Structures are given as structure tokens and as C-alpha cells.
Amino acid sequence: MNSDDMIIKFTKALELLQEPLEKLLEEYHPDCLVAAMFFPWATDAAAKFDIPRLVFHGTSFLSLCASEHMRIFNPYKNVSSDSVGFVLPNLPHPLKFKKNTDS
Template sequence: MVTTQDIQVKFFRAISMLSSPLEALVQELAPDALVADIFFPFANDVAARHGIPRLTFHGTSFFSMCAADSVRRHRPHEKVSSDDELFLLPGLPDKITMTRPQLPDELKISVETDFTRLLKRSYEAAGRCFGMIVNSFYELEPRYVDHYRNALGKRAWHIGPVSLCNRNLQEKAQRGGREASVDGHECLEWLNSRGPCSVVYVCFGTHDVQVLG
């Protein structure tokens, strides 16, 4: 039976085949920088060979990056005795607790697989790149932007909210049937007007490469 992990491994192996076409594209366009999704670890080497910085694009949030860093660094889920027991994510600005079932599989299993090795290479490459570009904005999660930059000592720029389907400002302002400014202030006002636990945020992620000229 084909598992989800089998499909993921094949997908990431297919992504690795983009290395040569990306090399040719950078050679042709001679860009000033290369922005690549976190799952393109080979982008570091391509950028280095052409003497340009590689920046990693992260499509979720500063909070998720800080939380994942806490789990990888401290392994708090290994110190509880059951899946129902809460554990604290150390070192974060707020008291964040989780249970083991809430973690992604690659953080829970102790045995390395092809999939976890692929993820490890991706995160290691992201850690060595020039900096991180995040689909977020400062007012949404200021404590975690500051934590990522200052406590973890990493370069990062928030450029969100990023929308690739609506290109011009007029279309962006009309999304959802209400006006929203590009800097996100009206978005925060709308969120603050909702009741507790009444808004669901869903992110399906992305896999893309962008070249900055």
C-alpha cells in the first residue's frame, strides 16, 4: 500500500531534479538574489556558485518557526510519559503547551527515514542561507518576529500578507467583501471584532521558487 510519506518522498525527490534547470535560469538571468521555498535545499549551492545571496521563503508564520525550533532544540515531547500529557515549549515568549499527537510525524519519530532526511536537509539549508522571507506581518505576531530575530539571532523579513491570485491593490482591498489595507491594520481590526475561538486559520502551504533581479 502506498502511504502519504511514500508520495511525499517521491515529490521531494522530483523537486531535487529542478536543480539543473534552476542553475541554467540563474546563469541566463544573472539575478541579484535568489528566493526559494524552504524545500529547495539545493538553492543554497546554486546561489553560492553564482555569488548571490539565497533567501528562504516560509509560507506560514514566525510563530510556527519559533515553535518548531523549540521542539527540535529541547525535545520536550520526549520527557512526557503519555500522548495525553501536556508539555511546555521552552524558550518562547508565551506559555505554549502541546501534546505529542499535535506534533508532525517527522518531529515525533526517533528513527530516520528518507522523508525525515529530506526535511533535515531542507531545514539545515534554510539555517545556512542569508535570511528568511516570511508570509506574515509584524502586527500579527510581533513577539515572535522579535523572538526569531533577536533571541534566535536570525535574519528575517515579513512581507505579508502575500496573495498571488489577486495582483493589484484594488482587488486585494476587495477580498472577502470588505476593505482591507495592505499593511494589515484593517485585518487586525476585523479579527479583534470576532468572538473567542470563532476564526479558523488554514494554510495549505506552497512550493515555489522566485528570482529577484
């Protein structure tokens, strides 16, 4: 998607899947619903039929933690140049990065 407008339209279109999903849940009575994180309304649909819902997230937990720590701690702001390395703080093992990944 090449524009914010398209992303908004796509997200709204995904919401149109809730009603067909609820019809399937009502008809088949599954033991569990596994739905991607991009379908937050699936939680309500599963709850409506008292079905547990698991969230599928295609990104690894390590990358989620690293992204969140980059956002919270901004360790790259303390380096003197793009080629100087920095360690991502508050993780069990040191993860070293450089602002400029070409070097």
C-alpha cells in the same frame, strides 16, 4: 501525498529543477534568489553564480519555535489528563495548550 513512497518520489522530482534553475540564473544574472526551504539545492545553485539566496519559509517563526519547544521539552508529558492545560516553556510569553483541543 498518501504514502512515504510518494513523498520520496516527489522530493527526488524536485531535485530535477536544479539544472533548469541554474540555466535561468546564468542567463538572467539576478541580484538575489528567493527559494522555498524545500529546495535546499538552490543554495548550491545560487553560490555557483555568486548570487545571495534567501530562504522562504511559509510557516511563521512562532509556530517553528513552538514546534521545536514541544519536541525538546515535551511539556504535554507532565499533564495528568488530555483536558489539563500546560504552558510551553522558554518562550518570551506564555503559550497555553491542552492535549485535547476539543475541550
